[in-house]
Amino acid sequence: MNSLNGKVAIVGAADTEVGVVPHMGATQLCVDAALRALDDAGINKEQVDGLITCNSMAEPYMYHAEAIAEYMQIFPRYCLGVGTGGGTTFSVLHHAASAIATGVCDTVLITMADSLHSGLSKEQAMAMQASTGHQQFEIPYGPTVPAFYALAGQAHMAEYGTTPEQFAAIAVACRKHANLNPAAQKREIITVEDVLNSRMIADPLHLLDCSLISDGGSAVVLTSAERAADFKSPPVYLLGVGEGHSHEHISQARNLTTSAAAESGQRAYDMAGVGPSDIDVAQIYDCFTPTVLIELEDLGFCEKGEGGAFVENGNVELGGSLPVNTHGGLLSHCHPGNPGSMFALTEAVAQLRHQAGGRQVKDANISLVHGQGGILSSHTTLILGRDKH
Amino acid sequence: MADHSGKNFPTPTKETAPYWEGCRNHQLVIQQCPKCEYYQFYPRMMCTHCSHGYMDWVTVSGNGRVISFTVIRRPISPAYKAEAPYVVALIKLDEGPTMMSNIVECEPEKVFIGMKVNVVFEDWSEDISIPKFVPQK
Numbered sequence: 001m002n003s004l005n006g007k008v009a010i011v012g013a014a015d016t017e018v019g020v021v022p023h024m025g026a027t028q029l030c031v032d033a034a035l036r037a038l039d040d041a042g043i044n045k046e047q048v049d050g051l052i053t054c055n056s057m058a059e060p061y062m063y064h065a066e067a068i069a070e071y072m073q074i075f076p077r078y079c080l081g082v083g084t085g086g087g088t089t090f091s092v093l094h095h096a097a098s099a100i101a102t103g104v105c106d107t108v109l110i111t112m113a114d115s116l117h118s119g120l121s122k123e124q125a126m127a128m129q130a131s132t133g134h135q136q137f138e139i140p141y142g143p144t145v146p147a148f149y150a151l152a153g154q155a156h157m158a159e160y161g162t163t164p165e166q167f168a169a170i171a172v173a174c175r176k177h178a179n180l181n182p183a184a185q186k187r188e189i190i191t192v193e194d195v196l197n198s199r200m201i202a203d204p205l206h207l208l209d210c211s212l213i214s215d216g217g218s219a220v221v222l223t224s225a226e227r228a229a230d231f232k233s234p235p236v237y238l239l240g241v242g243e244g245h246s247h248e249h250i251s252q253a254r255n256l257t258t259s260a261a262a263e264s265g266q267r268a269y270d271m272a273g274v275g276p277s278d279i280d281v282a283q284i285y286d287c288f289t290p291t292v293l294i295e296l297e298d299l300g301f302c303e304k305g306e307g308g309a310f311v312e313n314g315n316v317e318l319g320g321s322l323p324v325n326t327h328g329g330l331l332s333h334c335h336p337g338n339p340g341s342m343f344a345l346t347e348a349v350a351q352l353r354h355q356a357g358g359r360q361v362k363d364a365n366i367s368l369v370h371g372q373g374g375i376l377s378s379h380t381t382l383i384l385g386r387d388k389h
Numbered sequence: 390m391a392d393h394s395g396k397n398f399p400t401p402t403k404e405t406a407p408y409w410e411g412c413r414n415h416q417l418v419i420q421q422c423p424k425c426e427y428y429q430f431y432p433r434m435m436c437t438h439c440s441h442g443y444m445d446w447v448t449v450s451g452n453g454r455v456i457s458f459t460v461i462r463r464p465i466s467p468a469y470k471a472e473a474p475y476v477v478a479l480i481k482l483d484e485g486p487t488m489m490s491n492i493v494e495c496e497p498e499k500v501f502i503g504m505k506v507n508v509v510f511e512d513w514s515e516d517i518s519i520p521k522f523v524p525q526k
């Protein structure tokens with residue numbers, strides 16, 4: 001069968017300093033991430049023949065990937081800058097893997113960074129927020145980004161009896177993991193009460209149900225499984241990848257409580273030949289806590305409607321049945337916007353290399369990484385393995 | 390007319406002009422497929438149900454129910470400050486389509502999923518009136 005399963009490996013992965021990084025611009029962070037990933041892979045820039053980046057809000061370019069290639073003086077034969085992040089980050093990994101498997105190029109560097117915390121003026125930040133949504137049919141009503149996700153959370157509460165305490169349990173788990181991660185932006189332990197006592201942003205979302213605003217960058221190097229042995233670091237194999245795309249605007253969603261993660265997940269499981277019970281550790285996109293809960297259900301880790309019960313008894317914490325967002329996630333590690341999903345990817349690599357230190361999941365062999373973007377709009381699921389299978 | 394300056398005004402397009410003209414006349418005018426009778430929102434040049442290439446414009450009841458909502462505590466911009474906290478909701482019209490709007494003339498705490506609502510129009514300028522929803526009496 002013509003499948004990507006086992007054909008491509010991640011041979012380099014690294015993050016920049018993240019959180020509040022005022023001494024570096026977004027372009028510098030993007031290049032810094034690239035240099036660190038190349039170093040991790042043990043190669044020089046001349047060995048890169050494919051480059052993928054995402055555009056930056058703080059320092060945008062019309063041709064972002066070309067701008068980074070020019071900055072680094074590399075001359076790729078495969079080059080793509082994307083305008084969005086979230087699920088798109090893993091969609092481009094899907095593209096890169098396809099390009100490698102079909103011989104379009106040999107070694108792809110994916111590097112993404114932004115400085116949303118330090119690089120944007122307050123006016124730019126407000127303008128960015130106001131630009132999310134349909135210009136005629138949503139934005140006039142004054143919704144904020146948290147409000148769009150709150151609509152999904154509120155619908156889940158009404159349909160399945162999910163509680164604010166259950167959403168809060170996700171934020172608590174991510175913070176617990178971030179506490180074990182020296183790189184994380186927010187590390188002090190929080191409780192469910194702390195989440196519920198934090199300022200209400202858009203019911204049912206409190207401040208601590210919302211992800212961070214950060215600076216930072218992250219990069220990976222991909223090559224074919226055959227070539228992977230020539231690289232310095234142990235390879236992590238792509239076993240499965242699947243996408244699902246259902247809408248752009250939340251007011252056009254087919255369903256508020258079931259996302260296209262159900263489709264992306266099933267496609268990735270089918271390619272990998274594994275199921276939810278085979279996953280040792282998962283990184284699940286966590287821009288807001290309800291996002292995680294809905295995705296856990298759609299990815300088959302529990303039945304639809306039982307996400308609340310699944311997260312409230314420690315299942316998603318280290319030591320639980322499915323540790324989730326072991327680096328701290330967007331909620332506690334960092335969220336620089338478009339590049340956000342990349343940190344989940346580099347964390348999955350660290351876990352599968354057994355190099356995650358105090359937050360290592362014992363004997364982690366298979367990891368699922370799920371990204372989504374828009375407003376539960378665009379979904380891509382990756383399944384990564386320590387072995388090719 | 391109340392002062393709505395600084396708000397995020399919609400910019401009608403060729404495709405959506407009949408909808409906004411309906412709003413200006415305080416009527417909710419959406420599309421219905423002449424072939425399969427499917428109602429759709431927002432306006433498009435095709436029927437998303439049967440792919441028919443032409444849609445009729447029809448005035449609908451303006452009745453619907455809230456399928457989800459949230460309360461915005463901190464307004465998106467200073468122009469929305471006067472109405473904060475305000476309710477952003479998704480309303481499923483009796484004819485089928487879903488649209489985003491605000492629930493007005495109702496305490497935010499009184500809004501619930503399943504609540505029956507009907508359309509009212511808020512005049513923002515000579516040209517633009519915005520459909521909003523109030524609890525059905």
Ligand SMILES: [Zn+2]
Nearest residue numbers: 422425436439
């Ligand atoms: Zn039709």
